[in-house]
Amino acid sequence: MDWISLLLVPAIKSLVVVVALLTGFAYLSYVERKLVARFQVRYGPNRAGPFGILQPISDALKMVFKEEIVPLNVDHVVYLLSPALTVMPALVIWAVIPVSGASFTLFGQTITPYVSDVNVGLLYILAIASLATYGIVLAGWSSNNKYSLLGALRTSSQMLSYELPMGITLVSVLLIAGSLSLVDIVQAQRGVWFALLQPIGFIIYFICGLAEAGRSPFDLPETENELVSGFATEYGGIKFALFFMGEYIHMITISALATTFFLGGWYGPFVNQIPVLGLVYFLIKVAFMIFLIVWIRASLPRIRYDKLMHFCWKFLLPLSLLNLVVTAVVLVLVG
Amino acid sequence: MLREVWSGSIEILRAMWITLKHFFRPPVTNQYPDDRVPVYPRFRARHVLKRYENGLERCIGCSLCAAACPTDCILVIAAENTEENRRSPGERYAEVYEINLLRCIFCGYCAEACPTEAIVLEHDFELSTHNRWDAIITQEELLEPHEPDYILIRDDQVWVEPKWGHLTK
DSSP states (O other): OOHIIIIIHHHHHHHHHHHHHHHHHHHHHHHHHHHHHHHTTOOOSOSSSGGGTTHHHHHHHHHHTSOOOOOTTSOHHHHHHHHHHHHHHHHHGGGGOOOOSOOEEETTEEEOSSSOOOTTHHHHHHHHHHHHHHHHHHHHHHTTOHHHHHHHHHHHHHHHHHHHHHHHHHHHHHHHHOOSOHHHHHHTTSSSOHHHHOHHHHHHHHHHHHHHTTOTTSOGGGOHHHHTTGGGTTOOHHHHHHHHHHHHHHHHHHHHHHHHHTSOTTOOTTTTTOTHHHHHHHHHHHHHHHHHHHHHHHHOOOOOHHHHHHIIIIIIHHHHHHHHHHHHHHHHHHO | OHHHHHHHHHHHHHHHHHHHHHHTSOOOOOOTTTSOOOBOTTOOOSEEEOBOTTSOBSOOOOOHHHHHOTTOOEEEEEEEOOSSSOOSSSSEEEEEEEEETTTOOOOOHHHHHOTTOOEEEOSOOOOOOSSGGGGEEOHHHHBSOOOOTTOOBOOOOOOOOTHHHHHHO
16 A cells, blocks of 8 residues: 555545535535524525625634634633634544545545545544533633633533433444444445434434534523523634534534434435435435524524433433334344 | 423424424515615604795794704804895894704604794604714705605505405495
8 A cells, every 4th residue: 555545645535525614614604694594584694795605705704803812811722722622523523424425536546435434433423523522611611701611511511411312322323234334334224214214313313413513402502691602702703713613513514424324325316327426415415404403493492401401311311222222122033 | 201292392393384484485674775665754864954935944043943952952053134145034044053963862842843844854864974073964964955865755655454444344
């Protein structure tokens, strides 16, 4: 194995993924504002460029040129590091997500449609997703602000709690697919999507995904009516934009993982004849999941904090365990 | 508990159905600086100093408006009319007439107090300025004609819901 396929190809693929995700984040903020506006019978941003499509660029410029304010008594290193710690895991997860089924050859190199096919992909995802909590907790702690600290405490307990049912649900997916590799999991859905075999699992995963990404109705980390802005209270300018980026890329990641685990990944009609369709189907499914998330944000109010914990520990966790047991028993009986 | 899960799910689906219905409606927003909403003829915004048909000013400089003004935002300094310089039919006219719009509360007492119906509140509601001193409007700006083309005026018909008439018939 020469250095090109070992270093250069993964590096270029990572670059492509990161650039795609950052562009996706910028336009997701535009799309979300537009969608929420239409749900509220408004127009949404339509001033910058035709239909407001230059809005993300103007937002980004505004954020970059804002004054860098660092409050007096913050822990400097941690304060500046934590926004990056929030963005990094959401980006790194994408290393193992296959976006299409077909490899292609370019300059004599076989290019696979994923950065790497780790044989413990699912464990890798669960491990990296947990890291996202650190950024938020450290941000809340280093800000030296009560609102930030409360937001961070809530975030940590919420994310830790909701990781459990999510992990258990993914174990039932693992039981059916028989592999931890994401490529194998998608290929196991060639015939029938896991969303149909695991409807309860899909719903549990989706609810936990909302909670993990801190999306409404589980956006307790930044309850602006009681905690100002939660962990992000003391952050401004590009540092705040990084938190924002982390949240939105998380949203894309959760949608992509739901697509991979439950909605058949790149599979769809005629995908074997025309391999490019795989990427199209994948993007369509991700876009549908994102629309669903925004739709839920426009529909449901934020739930109370104790209800959030009760819902997770007294309902979702037993239900996901039950789902796992039933899946295992059925699999043994069917053979 | 099963009933709770069931009813909760139904409520969530109902909420999402309502938002979905709204999603397909056209937006109700007025794109204000581009699409202007016409005002009613009796809409009361910025003051205008009226004239008679022959072009003479109605204002006689009596300062009753300034006396009636609860926020004391009107300044009137009167001067005598002469044969060479006749600006109003009476003995005196307003040489200086200024209204500080930063203080004005648009109560319309000045219009009520005016004996010659010289000052009235009319349709121009775009009163923002780049400079505080520009908020004090002078006689030149106040005097008729002041009908800027960005102010649209609609007809005075009051819209009545059609079924109201049917109920009494």
